[in-house]
Amino acid sequence: MNSRSNTFYQQLQSAWASQGSMLCVGFDPDPKRLPPSLQDKPEGIFEFCREIADASADLVCSFKPQFAYFASQRAEAQLEKLIRHLKDKYPHIPVILDSKRGDIGSTADHYALEAFERYGADAITVNPYMGFDTIEPYLKHTGKGVIVLCRTSNPGGSDLQFLNVSPSGEPLYLHVAKLAATQWNNSGQIGLVVGATFPEEIAKVRAIVGDMPLLIPGIGAQGGDIEATVKAGAVAGKPGTGMIINSSRAILYASSGVDFAQAARAVALNTRDALRAAS
Numbered sequence: 001m002n003s004r005s006n007t008f009y010q011q012l013q014s015a016w017a018s019q020g021s022m023l024c025v026g027f028d029p030d031p032k033r034l035p036p037s038l039q040d041k042p043e044g045i046f047e048f049c050r051e052i053a054d055a056s057a058d059l060v061c062s063f064k065p066q067f068a069y070f071a072s073q074r075a076e077a078q079l080e081k082l083i084r085h086l087k088d089k090y091p092h093i094p095v096i097l098d099s100k101r102g103d104i105g106s107t108a109d110h111y112a113l114e115a116f117e118r119y120g121a122d123a124i125t126v127n128p129y130m131g132f133d134t135i136e137p138y139l140k141h142t143g144k145g146v147i148v149l150c151r152t153s154n155p156g157g158s159d160l161q162f163l164n165v166s167p168s169g170e171p172l173y174l175h176v177a178k179l180a181a182t183q184w185n186n187s188g189q190i191g192l193v194v195g196a197t198f199p200e201e202i203a204k205v206r207a208i209v210g211d212m213p214l215l216i217p218g219i220g221a222q223g224g225d226i227e228a229t230v231k232a233g234a235v236a237g238k239p240g241t242g243m244i245i246n247s248s249r250a251i252l253y254a255s256s257g258v259d260f261a262q263a264a265r266a267v268a269l270n271t272r273d274a275l276r277a278a279s
């Protein structure tokens with residue numbers, strides 16, 4: 001049975017409808033690119049992200065902190081504080097922790113606890129390379145979203161994801177999409193990552209997975225085409241849903257001056273409107 005009530009999936013449905021947006025603002029706080037006034041502050045990373053979140057919260061369906069940017073700076077406490085701030089102030093906006101975990105089940109149990117209990121995220125990104133038993137531990141956290149890498153936005157993604165894995169010549173990424181749709185999603189918790197840099201592949205994945213949520217990075221700094229992305233990922237008969245379209249650096253670093261949050265808002269607003277116009 002596919003039970004999706006009061007879940008990440010349902011939070012997303014509400015956010016798509018109430019916010020009228022498929023934009024996800026990603027938090028990739030690079031210390032070298034923070035405004036000078038925040039670079040040496042003890043909680044500069046938190047303050048930078050919080051100000052941009054507060055300036056853009058009415059424009060998004062989701063927020064996506066990228067774990068590595070916090071961990072590399074020994075800023076896990078600031079990540080915890082940021083997610084707590086987001087959940088307290090914007091409980092209607094789901095938070096996706098982008099950490100692309102993937103390990104044997106006993107270790108995955110702990111990655112799941114870290115994401116959902118320590119950080120309080122609503123969803124996590126995971127790597128399917130080690131198979132379903134490494135994804136299952138996250139699914140035990142009822143209602144949490146588990147977003148599986150399928151067709152990533154980077155050029156090297158083709159090295160493995162385009163390999164033919166069946167006599168009919170099916171590439172690996174479509175095999176992952178089929179497994180996700182037919183075997184892994186009994187609880188309605190699964191979503192897929194598909195890059196905006198490859199709209200043709202987004203359309204092929206959408207044809208397999210129905211209305212499954214797609215997390216789509218690659219617009220903005222990576223140059224993905226917004227209109228082609230939105231057309232390719234559309235869910236039949238449901239415009240404005242089905243996609244969580246992420247932009248990080250183009251929004252975060254719109255200005256390095258004191259106006260950084262307002263400049264981030266301006267780019268987020270343009271991006272939200274471009275996504276709407278393409279729907």
Ligand SMILES: O=c1ccn([C@@H]2O[C@H](COP(=O)(O)O)[C@@H](O)[C@H]2O)c(=O)[nH]1
Pocket residue numbers: 026028066098151152153154193194195217218219220221222246247248249250
């Ligand atoms: O295929 C993927 C999967 C994840 N990402 C992540 O999304 C953001 C993209 O940042 P931009 O600055 O908007 O390019 C980043 O956190 C990546 O780790 C991805 O780009 N591609």
